[in-house]
Structures are given as C-alpha cells and as structure tokens.
Amino acid sequence: MMQNPNRQIYSGPVFDMARQQFERVANHLQIPEMERDRLLYPKRAIAVSCPIHRDDGRTEVFQGYRVQHHLTLGPTKGGTRFSPSVDVGEIAALAIWMSWKCALAGLPYGGAKGGITVDPYALSPRELEALSRRYMQEMIPFVGPHTDVMAPDMGTNEQVMAWFMDTYSMYQGQTINEIVTGKPVSAGGTLGRREATGRGVAYLVARALDHLGISARAATAIVQGFGNVGSVTAYSLAERGVRIIGASDHTGAYYDPNGFDVGELQRHVAKQGQLAGFSTESLIEQSELLVQKCDILVPAAIERVITGGNVSELKCRILAEGANGPTTPEADVILNERGDKIFVLPDILCNAGGVIVSYFEWVQDLQRLFWEEAEVFDRLYQILERSFQQTIARAKRDRISHRMAATAIGVSVVQSAKRTRGLFP
Ligand SMILES: NC(=O)C1=CN([C@@H]2O[C@H](COP(=O)(O)OP(=O)(O)OC[C@H]3O[C@@H](n4cnc5c(N)ncnc54)[C@H](OP(=O)(O)O)[C@@H]3O)[C@@H](O)[C@H]2O)C=CC1
Numbered sequence: 396m397m398q399n400p401n402r403q404i405y406s407g408p409v410f411d412m413a414r415q416q417f418e419r420v421a422n423h424l425q426i427p428e429m430e431r432d433r434l435l436y437p438k439r440a441i442a443v444s445c446p447i448h449r450d451d452g453r454t455e456v457f458q459g460y461r462v463q464h465h466l467t468l469g470p471t472k473g474g475t476r477f478s479p480s481v482d483v484g485e486i487a488a489l490a491i492w493m494s495w496k497c498a499l500a501g502l503p504y505g506g507a508k509g510g511i512t513v514d515p516y517a518l519s520p521r522e523l524e525a526l527s528r529r530y531m532q533e534m535i536p537f538v539g540p541h542t543d544v545m546a547p548d549m550g551t552n553e554q555v556m557a558w559f560m561d562t563y564s565m566y567q568g569q570t571i572n573e574i575v576t577g578k579p580v581s582a583g584g585t586l587g588r589r590e591a592t593g594r595g596v597a598y599l600v601a602r603a604l605d606h607l608g609i610s611a612r613a614a615t616a617i618v619q620g621f622g623n624v625g626s627v628t629a630y631s632l633a634e635r636g637v638r639i640i641g642a643s644d645h646t647g648a649y650y651d652p653n654g655f656d657v658g659e660l661q662r663h664v665a666k667q668g669q670l671a672g673f674s675t676e677s678l679i680e681q682s683e684l685l686v687q688k689c690d691i692l693v694p695a696a697i698e699r700v701i702t703g704g705n706v707s708e709l710k711c712r713i714l715a716e717g718a719n720g721p722t723t724p725e726a727d728v729i730l731n732e733r734g735d736k737i738f739v740l741p742d743i744l745c746n747a748g749g750v751i752v753s754y755f756e757w758v759q760d761l762q763r764l765f766w767e768e769a770e771v772f773d774r775l776y777q778i779l780e781r782s783f784q785q786t787i788a789r790a791k792r793d794r795i796s797h798r799m800a801a802t803a804i805g806v807s808v809v810q811s812a813k814r815t816r817g818l819f820p
C-alpha cells in the first residue's frame with residue numbers, strides 16, 4: 396500500500412501523542428484500517444507568512460498556521476496560539492483534539508487550531524496588534540462564520556480576538572462578530588467566555604470529588620500555569636472551598652501547605668504580568684511542584700508535563716487536565732497500571748467549557764440575541780454533566796481509562812457522521 400503523504404507533513408512529539416491516542420482508540424473500536432487515515436489526518440493545513448514592521452524599523456516575517464481537521468459536522472472551531480513552540484505538527488494535534496472534544500460535547504463543529512510561531516511577550520502592544528491583524532488578513536480566504544471560527548488559546552486573549560474580528564469585518568464592509576469567539580463583551584462577546592474554561596474545570600473537579608466522597612472544604616489543589624485557564628480554575632476551586640497550595644507560571648513555582656489567597660496571586664499577576672517575585676519563602680523548583688502531595692492536580696499550561704519520568708511520583712487523587720495534552724501516552728500507560736487509581740479528568744472533557752461557551756457566543760452572534768450570564772453557566776454545566784456521565788459510564792462498561800472512553804465517544808461521533816454522509820465505503 397502507498398504511504399499516506401500526510402505522515403510526512405505532520406510530525407513532532409505533540410502530533411505523535413494525538414496519533415498514538417487515536418491508534419489506541421481505533422484499535423479498541425476496531426475501526427477498519429482504511430477509515431483510520433481519513434479520521435486522523437486533517438482536511439486542510441494552511442501556512443502563511445506574516446510580515447510586520449518592528450518598532451525599530453526592521454521588517455520581520457513570522458510563520459502562521461491554521462489546521463482544519465474535519466468539516467463533517469459543521470464549521471471547524473478552535474483557538475489561536477501565539478507561542479515560540481508553534482509548528483504545524485503541534486497545531487494539527489491540537490486541531491484533532493478539538494474534534495474529539497467538540498464531538499464529545501455534542502457541538503456541531505469539526506476541530507481546528509491556529510497559531511503563530513512567536514513569543515507574544517517579546518512584542519510591543521503595537522507590534523502585537525500588527526501581527527494579529529496581518530495573521531487574520533492572511534486567513535481571510537480560508538475562514539468564515541460557517542467555515543472556520545477562531546477563538547483564544549495560549550498567548551492570545553480577548554483583545555487579540557477583537558483585532559481579528561475587526562480586521563475580518565473591515566474586509567467584508569460590515570461587522571461580522573460571529574467570525575471569532577472569546578471577544579470582549581463590548582465587541583459582541585458573550586458573558587462568561589473569559590471564565591468558562593476554568594469554571595468548567597472547577598465544576599468537573601467538584602463532580603470528581605463527589606464521586607470519590609471527598610469534601611471540597613477538606614481538599615487541596617495545585618495548579619500549574621496561571622493564565623486564563625489556571626488562574627480562573629484556582630479562583631473557582633477556592634470559591635468552592637478548596638485550599639490552593641501550589642501555583643506556577645513560566646517564571647516561578649510556589650508551594651505553601653497552608654494555602655494561598657488566590658485573589659492576592661491574581662492581583663500580583665495583574666500588576667507584574669507574572670508570578671515572579673510573589674514570595675521568596677514559598678518558591679520551589681518547577682519540577683517539584685507537580686509531585687507535591689495534594690488532592691487535585693491541575694496542569695493548565697503546556698503539553699507533555701506528565702511523562703514516563705514523573706508520573707509514578709504524582710501524589711494526587713484527581714488529575715484535572717486544564718491544558719491540552721499535558722499527559723504523554725507513555726505516562727498514561729503507567730497511570731492506568733497504578734494501584735492507587737488517580738481519577739483522571741482528560742483534557743477533551745476537562746477543558747471543554749471554553750469551546751462550549753464559544754459555541755454559545757457564536758449562536759448568540761448569529762441570532763443577535765444575547766443571554767444572561769446565569770443562562771450561559773446553566774447550559775454549560777448541563778453539557779459538562781452529560782459528558783462527564785457518558786465518559787464515566789463508557790469507561791466502566793468497556794473497562795477502559797477515562798481518556799480512552801472520552802476519546803472513543805468523540806471518535807465514534809465523527810466516524811458515524813462520516814459513514815452516514817457516505818464518505819466511507
Ligand atoms: N483559553 C482557553 O479557553 C483554553 C485553553 N486551553 C488550554 O489551556 C492551556 C493554557 O491556556 P491559557 O490559559 O489560555 O493560556 P495563557 O497564555 O492565558 O496562560 C498560559 C499559562 O501557562 C504558563 N506557562 C507556560 N509555560 C509554562 C511552564 N513551562 N511551566 C509553568 N507554567 C507555564 C504561562 O506562564 P507565563 O505567562 O509566565 O509564560 C501562563 O501562566 C493550554 O494548553 C491551552 O491550549 C484549553 C481549552 C480552552
């Protein structure tokens with residue numbers, strides 16, 4: 396048989412994770428070989444070069460990507476990442492995970508992801524705006540409210556989404572809010588999107604605590620990453636009575652068994668832009684943070700932080716994956732073999748609150764009819780509850796891990812839609 400040429404385009408350690416996870420699930424579901432490449436490999440990958448004038452007068456060209464995984468269920472949907480690590484393999488993996496995530500939540504979307512290979516913190520505000528606008532300008536032929544709808548991810552925020560929306564709208568000659576989600580409320584965003592991912596993580600953690608018979612007030616948590624997802628998760632868990640005993644960002648990791656005041660951590664970051672300098676007494680090595688004893692461990696930063704090298708040292712009861720892809724397939728095998736079963740909330744379930752509320756934002760923009768915040772969160776928790784129940788039930792029925800169960804549900808939804816539409820023999 397001829398080698399699928401996609402295999403050469405998509406590579407790297409993060410893509411490899413998405414591929415290995417898919418293969419395990421495809422074997423479990425006994426998906427015929429001839430359907431597998433079609434389900435795994437993205438429909439489209441767009442690479443664009445984005446030149447901007449730097450403040451010092453130089454012209455610099457940055458590489459941007461957008462990967463649209465499948466178009467079977469509706470438009471594609473997913474965030475945009477500005478990070479030095481971005482390459483087409485990483486973006487493709489994130490797009491594939493978006494597909495399984497949307498399908499598990501029952502959203503009418505395929506997965507997508509985009510990004511620029513850049514350190515956004517090394518740009519001035521003017522340079523960041525120029526790069527955001529140029530990226531969207533280059534993407535205009537390939538995106539649209541019924542084709543592909545962008546959103547925030549690591550290194551981007553509401554302001555970047557407002558620039559994307561404005562650039563697209565200026566080109567169309569009218570305001571088209573529904574081209575991106577995660578916008579400021581003043582630019583057609585929905586109430587609750589900024590907090591949605593973190594509040595969703597906290598909701599699911601509360602359900603896992605119930606399941607294990609642990610009271611939130613007696614529980615402790617460590618959160619890696621203190622950006623949108625990490626900081627809101629920490630805050631929402633603290634609101635539910637959980638003691639936050641560890642927090643980190645790229646600039647420092649802090650651990651105090653007596654617990655932190657999350658408001659103080661947030662105020663420090665709002666003022667300084669980072670956690671660095673928060674305290675000297677509680678500062679610990681980054682690598683030490685994840686292996687401290689706690690009830691709830693929330694990786695909410697980057698991929699591949701729980702590996703074959705540290706998974707045996709984890710001392711948590713619940714692993715709540717706020718980040719995408721924090722646990723490697725090698726670590727997964729060891730996690731599943733551990734006697735003291737850690738309750739895993741896999742990424743495609745755990746951090747789905749963001750895309751679910753993005754879906755609500757898109758629906759509101761299309762209808763020009765906006766909801767109260769209570770309605771947003773009521774509907775969010777209903778969907779998360781259903782996904783949680785389905786995942787637990789499937790894992791129990793098939794005697795598989797929560798990750799395998801969640802992914803199996805997502806993959807089956809996409810496979811069945813493709814079959815129904817007639818793309819498979
Ligand atoms: N935003 C969303 O709605 C969603 C995000 N996600 C996922 O959640 C994760 C975080 O995204 P988001 O919060 O939006 O991103 P942000 O850019 O808002 O925050 C990222 C955080 O991670 C920290 N970080 C980066 N590298 C490291 C490291 N090596 N060790 C410790 N901390 C680190 C950053 O620190 P510093 O600022 O110092 O660099 C920052 O605090 C990503 O995996 C993303 O894909 C998933 C679903 C939805």
Ligand SMILES: O=C(O)CCC(=O)C(=O)O
Pocket residue numbers: 472473474475493496545546547548576577719746747749750751753
């Ligand atoms: O809100 C969205 O559309 C996507 C969020 C996202 O990028 C993710 O869930 O990883």
